Amino acid sequence: MKFGQQLQRYPHFLERTYQLTYHLFKKLDPLIARIGYDRVDGWLRGPEDFAKRVVFDCHMCGQCILHSTGMTCSMSCPKNLRNGPCGGVRANGHCEVKPEMPCVWVQAYNRSLDMTVYGDELLNIQPPVNRQLEGSSAWINMLTGQDKAVPKAWPQMDIIPLAEK
Ligand code: SF4
Structure with a gap:
């Protein structure tokens, strides 16, 4: 394995690791704002991609919702369902598309049951993934709020902000 x-x-x-990183x-x-979000994004992309790819099979969508999906990357779903x-x-x-692969949403549900901080966020409605953020640092997008921004052309929806936990 x-x-x-x-x-x-x-x-x-x-x-808990996510929570600690979030607060950090x-x-x-x-400080990051003073240095410049774009510059820090450039520094972070590589290490973030590496670390999250190893642990979560991350696809660098730039809009990380791991904490809301049982610490399971929903972008691993062949249909990218969020x-x-x-x-x-x-x-x-x-999975219907890849029969050898467990459905990431079945995993997300089961794993969320073991979570005490963010487990209930599985019920949050997620906006459609914004492909313009692909490849950028999700941490920086979280700080700038870009990960929650809904493009004007899309139907406006209530995005539940990440609660302070
Ligand atoms: S939700 Fe996006 S940023 Fe988070 S692990 Fe999955 S692809 Fe990576």
Whole structure:
């Protein structure tokens, strides 16, 4: 079993790590703003991509919702669904498109049950993924609020902001 898959068996540990990182970035926000979000984004992309790819099979969508999806990357779903599974989940809990692969939403649900900080966020409605953010640092987009921005052309919707936890 790969290192990342092993770690994903401990969603509570992962959500606490996420929580700590979140608070660290919030504390550093004034400094990052002074340096420049774009510049820090350039520094962060590589390490963020590497670390999250190893653990979560991250696809660098730039709009990270791991904490709302059982610390399971919803972009690993072949259909990139961000609001729950499609209607094709197999009886064994595997993917319709890739039968050998467990459905990421079944995993997200099961893992969210082990989470005590963000587990209930599984019910949050997520905006459609904004492809313009692909490849950028999700941490920086969180600080600037870009990860919650809904383009004007889209129907406006109530995005539940990340609660301070
Ligand atoms: S939700 Fe986006 S940023 Fe977060 S792990 Fe998945 S692809 Fe990466």
